[in-house]
Amino acid sequence: MRRTTIVLPEHLLQSLRLMAADRGTSMASLIREALEERLARERPHPRSIGIGASGHKDTAQRTSTERPVPRSRRWSDPPAQLSGRLRPRHVPTLQLVPSGV
Numbered sequence: 001m002r003r004t005t006i007v008l009p010e011h012l013l014q015s016l017r018l019m020a021a022d023r024g025t026s027m028a029s030l031i032r033e034a035l036e037e038r039l040a041r042e043r044p045h046p047r048s049i050g051i052g053a054s055g056h057k058d059t060a061q062r063t064s065t066e067r068p069v070p071r072s073r074r075w076s077d078p079p080a081q082l083s084g085r086l087r088p089r090h091v092p093t094l095q096l097v098p099s100g101v
Helices: 010-023 027-041 059-065
Strands: none
Touching: 010 027
16 A cells, blocks of 8 residues: 545544544545545546537537438439439340240
């Protein structure tokens, strides 16, 4: 163990002395016990919190009103805003001929 110094207000120091005397233990052991309990309750925050912070306060509200135009799932019917830039490729179709013909 290493020795350290802490500064306490007078009322905390007096309460600590009384509790140590009541329990028959040292003030240092009470302080260690209190610190261990406190540190056991604390969980470290994930380091990833805030990694995607945009700086905008209304992001959730804006995303509910600013939806992108849904794209068509069929190549034969591209959306209007893409029709000049995106054209479906011609894919040759395979014709099956019955084997007896």
